[in-house]
Amino acid sequence: MRKFEGGKLVVASHNKGKIAEIADLIGPFGIEAKSAAEYNLPEPEETGTTFEQNAYTKAFAAASATGLPALSDDSGLVVDALGGAPGVYTADWAETGNGRDFDMAMRKVEHLLQQEGATTPDKRTGRFVAVLCLAWPDGHAEYFRGEVEGTLVWPPRGEKGFGYDPVFQPNGYEETFGEMPASQKHSWEAGRGDLGLSHRARAFALFARTRLGAA
């Protein structure tokens, strides 16, 4: 395994919601983390069919452009009754040709769930998945995956978070991710026995334990 001593890291994402969550998670580790947008990097095309492939595309593009190690996040919502859709295409489902519309994307998921007759919670199960990829300019890469199981609710609830948060209620909680304070959704601290709650927190916890010396 490649040594990573901390120092500088590019957060290879253009999603403000993700970048804010990763900044909170990385904050305590004393790493200078700047986002791809701060380096004026273009958004690479995500043509892969797995979270890992797209995560690699993003991290390697940022690492080779900056000469620094880069950490990307490819994530999505996997709905069981829809055969795993939207999955790696979660962002595409919100694309309008003129920016992203997540109200539309959430309505689309709901419409398809109704078509499948998925009207009771047991038929509306799914998970958020996040794959973090840490890549170096020479192409070496490491992956950290986190998942959180939950139920798709309708109508959407809550204004917090981003993306599909208002329709996702994680198992064991009354609130959707849209209703939870950010600190509850993605918090994870070194030394805590668990991996945190959100898919991103869980993937990050693995990264921090493997790479940042976290307990």
Ligand SMILES: O=P(O)(O)OP(=O)(O)OP(=O)(O)OC[C@H]1O[C@@H](n2cnc3c(O)ncnc32)[C@H](O)[C@@H]1O
């Ligand atoms: O590729 P980058 O630049 O990182 O940003 P992106 O928004 O395009 O990110 P992805 O390609 O990984 O697509 C992930 C999609 O899944 C959604 N998503 C991921 N994590 C989420 C979370 O924690 N809460 C709500 N929606 C989430 C998000 O809104 C995107 O539409």
Ligand SMILES: [Mg+2]
């Ligand atoms: Mg993307």
